[in-house]
Amino acid sequence: MSLMDKIKDKAKSVRKNIVLPEGSEPRTIEAAAKIIEQGIANVILLGNEEEIKKANVKNVDLSDAVIIDPATSPKLQEYADMFYEMRKKKGITPEQALETTKDPLYYAVLMIKANDADGMVSGAIHSTGDTLRPALQVIKTKPGVPIVSSCFIMEHPDSKWGQDGVMVFADCAVNIDPNAEELAAIAVASADSAKDLAGIADPKIAMLSFSTKNSAKHEKVDKVIEATKLAKEMAPELNIDGELQADAALIEAVGQLKSPGSKVAGHANVLIFPDIQAGNIGYKLVQRLGGAEAIGPICQGLARPVNDLSRGCSVEDIVSVVAITAVQAQSF
Numbered sequence: 544m545s546l547m548d549k550i551k552d553k554a555k556s557v558r559k560n561i562v563l564p565e566g567s568e569p570r571t572i573e574a575a576a577k578i579i580e581q582g583i584a585n586v587i588l589l590g591n592e593e594e595i596k597k598a599n600v601k602n603v604d605l606s607d608a609v610i611i612d613p614a615t616s617p618k619l620q621e622y623a624d625m626f627y628e629m630r631k632k633k634g635i636t637p638e639q640a641l642e643t644t645k646d647p648l649y650y651a652v653l654m655i656k657a658n659d660a661d662g663m664v665s666g667a668i669h670s671t672g673d674t675l676r677p678a679l680q681v682i683k684t685k686p687g688v689p690i691v692s693s694c695f696i697m698e699h700p701d702s703k704w705g706q707d708g709v710m711v712f713a714d715c716a717v718n719i720d721p722n723a724e725e726l727a728a729i730a731v732a733s734a735d736s737a738k739d740l741a742g743i744a745d746p747k748i749a750m751l752s753f754s755t756k757n758s759a760k761h762e763k764v765d766k767v768i769e770a771t772k773l774a775k776e777m778a779p780e781l782n783i784d785g786e787l788q789a790d791a792a793l794i795e796a797v798g799q800l801k802s803p804g805s806k807v808a809g810h811a812n813v814l815i816f817p818d819i820q821a822g823n824i825g826y827k828l829v830q831r832l833g834g835a836e837a838i839g840p841i842c843q844g845l846a847r848p849v850n851d852l853s854r855g856c857s858v859e860d861i862v863s864v865v866a867i868t869a870v871q872a873q874s875f
């Protein structure tokens with residue numbers, strides 16, 4: 544059974560309410576119908592019913608989806624009041640709060656905040672920034688977690704990589720240029736995602752760089768060295784090594800040559816990229832040239848589950864991310 548099939552089975556057993564704010568987007572409509580048909584989650588589609596019909600997706604049965612138009616919803620004022628209370632210190636007026644709440648992305652996170660939904664998935668037509676900003680403002684970070692970050696579960700057809708082809712890559716989508724403390728927090732959060740979502744029992748975390756163990760000297764290398772030290776202090780029980788080049792992280796012979804005795808080098812199953820440029824380019828190359836399935840970006844550290852999609856996502860990608868969101872919702 545593939546990892547995604549296991550995650551879908553878990554989602555079916557908890558049957559959470561997942562809100563999809565891009566309700567009139569054709570791939571989202573098709574995914575909603577599949578999610579309902581397969582019993583992966585209950586679906587709330589946001590949008591105007593006429594626009595959803597106009598999207599003209601043939602042969603989909605949305606009779607069991609809840610469809611809500613934020614602009615005319617009886618809950619609009621209640622959510623707007625909640626948003627105003629949360630954001631008035633930032634200078635917004637009640638009128639601005641009402642207008643913002645009509646935006647489906649804000650309405651969706653306010654539904655979660657009000658316990659009217661368990662999680663949200665968006666990003667098929669919105670950028671990551673537009674998808675995550677409402678969640679960062681309304682849902683916020685879990686207590687004790689310094690930052691929200693993201694990871695991808697990468698499922699490669701060749702089982703020699705990671706654990707039976709499964710690896711975790713981070714942060715490829717949220718934090719643009721994390722400092723050493725933030726990079727350490729991303730590594731620790733990614734180890735949790737590896738265990739809880741990707742089924743990687745023994746995460747081996749490589750802190751990636753263009754240098755292995757001081758082979759190059761640069762402030763960008765120093766950041767990764769410092770992040771490795773901090774991550775080890777934050778989670779001494781984890782197997783973390785750095786700084787490592789990608790070949791040292793993945794290939795046993797190179798790893799043992801460049802970082803002799805390391806338990807991670809040559810066996811890494813969690814790759815922590817030094818910044819979003821490396822991470823976003825890296826995951827897309829492994830996906831498109833390497834033929835891996837890229838599931839995510841999955842948010843780590845939010846107080847309730849909200850997940851993004853790549854705008855290049857397929858219907859099946861949306862189904863997968865909804866299943867992951869439902870499984871994450873189980874632990875809140």
Ligand SMILES: CC(C)(COP(=O)(O)OP(=O)(O)OC[C@H]1O[C@@H](n2cnc3c(N)ncnc32)[C@H](O)[C@@H]1OP(=O)(O)O)[C@@H](O)C(=O)NCCC(=O)NCCS
Pocket residue numbers: 671672673675676679680684689690691692715716717718719823840
């Ligand atoms: C995620 C992102 C949009 C947040 O930045 P932003 O929109 O400029 O948001 P701001 O800095 O104005 O912050 C908005 C709120 O989110 C909080 N926030 C921002 N980043 C955060 C993080 N990583 N963790 C926790 N909170 C965060 C801020 O503290 C702020 O809270 P407040 O308004 O209650 O004070 C930004 O980091 C970003 O654009 N990342 C790259 C996304 C991207 O293009 N990815 C590539 C494709 S996947």
Ligand SMILES: CC(=O)OP(=O)(O)O
Pocket residue numbers: 666669670671715716823839840852853854855
């Ligand atoms: C994760 C990501 O890169 O998203 P997009 O392709 O939508 O920019």
